[in-house]
Amino acid sequence: MKGNHHRHAALSILLCLGMISAPIQAEDIEVFFTKKANSVAPNVLFVLDSSGSMESKENNNTRMEILKNSLHEVLKPQEKYKKLNVGIMNFNGNRSGGIDFPITDINSDAHDVDVDIPANTDVGSVIDHISQSYSASGETPMGDALYFASSYFLGTHVFNTGWRGKPNAWDTSSNSYRGGSQYADNPAAYTGSIDSTTVAEIRTRACSPSNPRPIRHCSSEYDNCTTEIHNISARPKLYRINTYSCDSSGLECKWRYPRYKNIDADYPGDASCSNRPSTPQDGDTWVQCRAAREASSYTYERCEEEYTHYETTDGPTATYKSPITHQCQSNHVILLTDGEPTRRDTLYHIASRVRPITGSDRYQDCKALNTLSNLSNNILTYGRCLPELVEYMATMDQAPDLEEKQIISTYTIGFQLANNPGAQDFLKLLADKGQGNYFDADSPDDLVNVFKRIINEVTGNNVSFSAPSLSVDQNNSLATSKYLYRSVFTPSDKPAWSGDIVKTRMGQDTDGNPTFTEEITFASTLVDSQRKIYTYTGTNDDLTDASNALATSNDKLTTKLLAVNTDNRDSLIQWARGLDVKDENNDGYTTDQREHMGDPLHTTPALVNYTTSPRRQVLYVPTNDGLLHAFDISGDTPAEIFAFIPPELLPNLKKLYANSNTDTKVYGLDGNMTIWRSNDGKTYLYIGMRRGGNNYYALDISDPEKPRMLWTIKGGAEDFAELGQTWSTPQLTNVMVGSIKTKALIFGGGYDTDQDDKTKTSPRTTDDTGRAIFIVNAETGEKIWSAGYNSSDFDYDLGLSNSIPSDVRIIDLDGNSLADRIYVGDMGGRIWRIDLDQDNISDSSGYLLADFNDGTETGNRRFYYPPSVALDRQHRLMIAIGSGYRAKPTETMTEDRFYVFEDPNTLYKPATPASSAIIEDDLGDITDILTLTSNKPGWYLRLDKGEKVLAENIIFNGKIMFTSYQPQFETGNSICNLSGNTPRAYLLALADGRPLADLDNTAGLDRNMTLNSVEFIPGSPYIVFSGGGNNGGNSNNDGGDNGGGNNGGDNTPPSSGSDSDSDFAEFFAGEDPIGRDSGLSGRLSWQNR
Template structure:
């Protein structure tokens, strides 16, 4: 048997040398064309689906003939003075309302942005050349200055006169409602408004005549008001929703439901604004068509939008309120019977009428729309098949929408016309007014829904308006009035917010020890996050030193400790938060005064700008509140955790988003535990011995990067925060954390690296060089941001309570900083930090703003103490159209006690495996990238690498271990391309690489086979024997859909590999995992393995987030697995090396193995 040894890795996380870090981010993510897509939310965690399951929204537009009318309600007399009054004709001009040109995705922001929302819109209408229909469906123009739209006829002195006017001011007498009894202009009830007297609402930059012209062109008819109001409500919906457009009649082509991306938005709004009107108002038929669509039984041109069993399906039915025409159909094509005649209030129809609109909504809410009997448990959309649609696991959308069967939730949208029940936009929480018939009366039983008496209504049928409202109640949605577009938008947003995922947990863990000893500090530090609220926590959990079992009871919570810390310091925060002062090159307190002095103050002011992108809440804040929200001190204090202006029930001026907890979510970043100086550099450098002795009693600290924009230093003894640091690169977006409609994004999301480095190595020419003194040794922390930004930062954390600034790094070739930094020593003794160009280093990446980025892979070598760029090494792979996405790196270090690396290894998403000669140690003079291999599967498809390669010596041969595959976005979930595990020999003298390993006969294939061991599903392996003197490696092809997207672990001659298999159903914890224990010398199982097991399927029904090997006090090797539910489990491993436990000659190396 050939001898092998595990490579002594450099300090990719030197504090991870003594500290165990588990779990690498599984949560990689969603974004642009021509670049790797990266989501702004974690994927695949406990309680969270591995896919963003977007709600389906079917907007049903009333395109009946009555929608062309310019009055509401029905029965209005156009030959009256009252016809032009808002109280008599609810769509007449209202001088108190601001009529905006409708939102238009490909339009332009009006000159001067008079509406202060920076939205593209249709052109401002012209008062002297106003379009009859601003949407262009009907042609024609009118000069409003000479042709007012309203007129009435009256008789005076036995002579008939016609008077034209723009609108009328009319105030009804007490108790007269909206009646308009007089046509006589001399009557005090009405007044003619002439051109010169048109009034507009007080609004900066908007003239009275302009407002009137906008009303005339875009709001004067029912259909145009509905188009404008609906467009305004949908203007802010993002592609977090799937949206379609449907009609009552077939004259207009529907828009099938799809992601509301720019293409869909353009099509959706084009069809909305281009809709024509004709015919009756068959709302019941239209609603049942959409309900049947959600069951996969609708009209062919509607499609079937359902992707997941847990997906929520909504319908918004808009109308002028009076339905008629064809009735409804159930899933079998029959008329819908009475559904609510025996239902509880407020659903109850005491008249027990069948086939009402309310019955239709009730049926499609209460009926299971996906069952095996209906043969609709599978659906194919754009070539992607979605299976298992019949599982009843729809999550509650709101307190009233708790049906876990596949169903339709119905919202209805009217034009502000009352039926027999007086409408209140807050009807679900209204108080009882005994003088009115209200919804609360329906709820309490003092009133009932009106009976339908005219089943083919053509004019003024208030019962149909009630039925529209009743349909929303039965459909567990909300009834809205389109006379207030802002109310529609706010109500819809509130309703859909309940569709967000439930709180969950899953992140990385760190431990204080890799060798567990009785009485020692054996602790796991588990990072968590919670969706929707987007807060986080770190829990300290004890580990049993004998078994490796992790306790379920924490000794402290960082979340609770920080909440208490800030509460005790109120109205302040009692925190030490720092940022890098670019002028002084030192840390400064994170206050607005200091930020402003360093030129960063503008990033924290003008949360509600007059132009640009204000926070969501700015639209509802008063002028005084906006002034307070724009104050930099207020926002920075909020970000520090102060709650003075936080939006909760205890504040007078709720300016900023409410937080239940202060600590932000910790998603992809692995915490790092730091205490003693853990390395063995004293073997070559006695000065380190003094440093090591001095730091032997250093207090333990957990460093955690969080998406509140800060790196947190947490006291490992009790969970209190020592201090926090805000990297400059995340500051431009931090104001978004205060948005009341905050949508998650990443900030400080990269795992930090901690290392001990010497700031002044001896220049005496010795080999190896030594440090001048123990005081020249420093503990440094270097971190990236992952999707949070495009840069790196470095701090001196030698003292856990007094950090010092070192540097911040940006570069024109740098993308998202996904490369966990390596800290190592060059052969000249200089300590350097090394990291890659990361993901999406292309000009089209707006986060980086690097116009000169070219998509190629780069390795940057910087001075570890100063950040000065020493070398840049480029690969010849990657373009702006297809970037290489070179990510995590590893370094070859022969002796960990010296930590001098002679090469850097890494792989990219184009399947290239690289050796970087960063110190001019190989081949011709110079520092270059050498392509060791290009990985493709048997079908010729390149295999992406998104994790770190592992390195080891087998006999006398250098071997690189690579696992392929990605889990970056929803498209990856359905990707069944074959991925692989490779062992590749690096012959340092070769002038060319290995090419495609499977085309190289010296690289031996291994074949997996499924088997069982008791009740456990296992895999065995077969393949030819290995002779490393002539063979160049081995490879194992995984099963379809299986991939390696978390870091492998290598110890002695065992390669520990976790693979993930996402399931097509996105409604559980994401899928399942296999755990492999590979003898890396042979690519096969260990002889000690039970039933020849190479790998086992984990039974936790979740994806694996990370793995780590530790040694217990009983000399047992345990693999600790963390999964996407936030659970941690220790699992025994086969004996490595063909013997028993770990030998004494290897123990000293245990701490030196890096993750």
């Protein structure tokens, strides 16, 4: 696909994931379950172009064939859409067709909709069959189609004026609807009746083509059989119901012929048409009676035929049955076309319907098209009022009888429209006004991906919490390449969640707007039955040794280690290797691959560029099924090199295999990774478990074909007894151990799950674990130094009383590659400063720098993410941090903040720390003013009710960027409860918090913007560099003096930028651009990225 263009209008899709009963989640995934518990499946109506241009060929297939094949791929049962209602209609010829199949649960039995369809036929298959019966012909009545779709959702009158025709009837022999009018609605789509009259007529036909040509065989389709004998041998698909049609059965078009015939004397051949039956027969069974040679020199043939014709008009009560049956239900139109509208007979009806938008019934007052230039006459004529129509659908209540406001979003797909920018702009406008998204698709794969992406978006699949991993330009290490890698997942009410990695290409459209084009997903490549999957059984550090293989042949994989009985051992191992032993895709096979990857819920993939010849890029991806995947992404298609599951996570496989909805979410390797590439050519990977457990693991991945186990830190034991859930990403740096410069990892003491307790919205309380900061040897995992809550169990008594799940921020002020200082927040709303002794780490000390928890329920703030630290232009050391309750994102009692303040002791360790910590009252409140004017050592911003900062912030070139999440609740007795989310991105001046840009395109400066590309909790902003700006790379190379950063970057004092105009950095959150800086050569903060 060419890319999707996210509109600046707020995306008002309510993602509904199904009416379920799930365990209470005291975790950030409650944002999915709060919605799911009070919602129903979304409605999706496919509105598909089948005009004559769809017969254009792309390579060996017509566009129509590509569309059919793509829908078949999207609708196949193996996709297993759990909560989705779908319907379908097409448009071509002189008038759009009606609803070919009403919006229905995709997994339900179509027999319940139409009794002629055999029982146990799923709706998805029926819609697939319907699409396969479409043929391309005629014009493009796009406006009529959208009007009929709007009427259907509204539940209004079935449009007629003599064009309805007898509906199709289900033909069991072909598994499709046959025999009626292409314009007729499926009777299941409306209530009431359509009046009908059966009439027998005799008509005379004369066939005398000017250019006779060889006769082709009769078709059993709707087309006319030949030019020479017109409308006799084929089953007609009739256009005007008051002209002629089939008999009342809809399946037998019977004809009586000939009454008489006149054959010119020069007509060659004998016994012409002697094989015609003299009694009525099915049109499909009559075979053409003349040979091809007989068609070369005749004058004419005339015959009379007797046929039964079926005339219809609307009954007095024929009205659509609206598919909008529940409040909070989301509704969507997916409009696909390969061109521009060329016909429309419903202009006046549309103009009347959109009166709430235009203010009148006059189509001349539809002026949205005036905002575009270079439009064709077709669009200006037949596209008029269509932007207003989709805007009406997206903004006005479409089901007034239900509580709340029900709306319909419109997604548009331009199929092979690269050479028609006017049509593209028109479809973008429809998506914009319809509060959906526009997508380009040029190839069959594009079209499949676009359909799936839209469905995933409206059903809530493929959500992302994390910022993407950006690859470095192989020809310029100071620039970002055009690719990024996003981790996505599909929420579920069961323990096992599916996930994926999406390779996305960044680019620009013709207007210079950024585009993100999904090129390939990784889970679909896991099809090799010979996958290399390892664990660690404790006997050999070489993970490729047979003793570590996750294989049925490995006797080291005992039933005790796997927590299963002997009968289930082999099937569990085969399933864990990806074998579909439970036939989860319902294809009848249990020896094929599942094409499944666990969910990378909170993780960002790590990219390592190996300098072997040729160069090799490997992407490391941890998931909650416990597997750490290594993918070779050097080529166009990712290839898994190996996967590793720690032995402590093997017992989880049993619960994942059972996947019962009575169990809670299973977590495995859910933490972020740190990569260290040492001077001696070694490459190490470090990872925590987050909610998966209390351990840290280190792997030697110097040769990705031969990974080795380096070490394991086990929380809750010995030196790490205080270590809680390992949320804190280890930060790589250098410290002095005695007189030896040592590569070390620094991390927080972890998360105390007591913080999940709902009562934690009460005033601050003391935690039981995680109250520590650890420094360990990066090569051995041995503890070097620790700070905690007493001097007997820790090397330094910092006075900690709350857990530290946050990453730590390390800085090197003098550029000597030794860590000078640590800043970190805790779950009690405090900020701690630790000064690391440069002569001997054992002499390090620290103190409480700031406390932003005022001891009240509303002031019980928590810091889950590290502060950003930067020298400003006055050489002050500024610290920026936001608060937010990550475990309870829908909680609204706490009044959260974003703080920026100065460390008064910028360059040196104070001889005596200040007697009191910095508090909120010491800072300036800029919430209601544009800029800080008072002489304060910093500022803070009050966030809206329930709004939280749930990701790391970034400081760059005097600017600060961060994202926030705010739950939105309806008032009153709404069953919707959580009606949506407001994800935002902020761009502010570091010095005083003033707004810097017009973020919403309203000709004014804004502090924040709503993120249209994010539906739930946004990840951290990220920076894309072009040309020069230093992005710090994606792995940490020693270079003799490199330190800090989980994905690389130095710890030297950051520079203030250059004067070059050729280099620039673009700032993003999700896929929304939030700013740009030019003339950059370095960064302005110590950022772990």
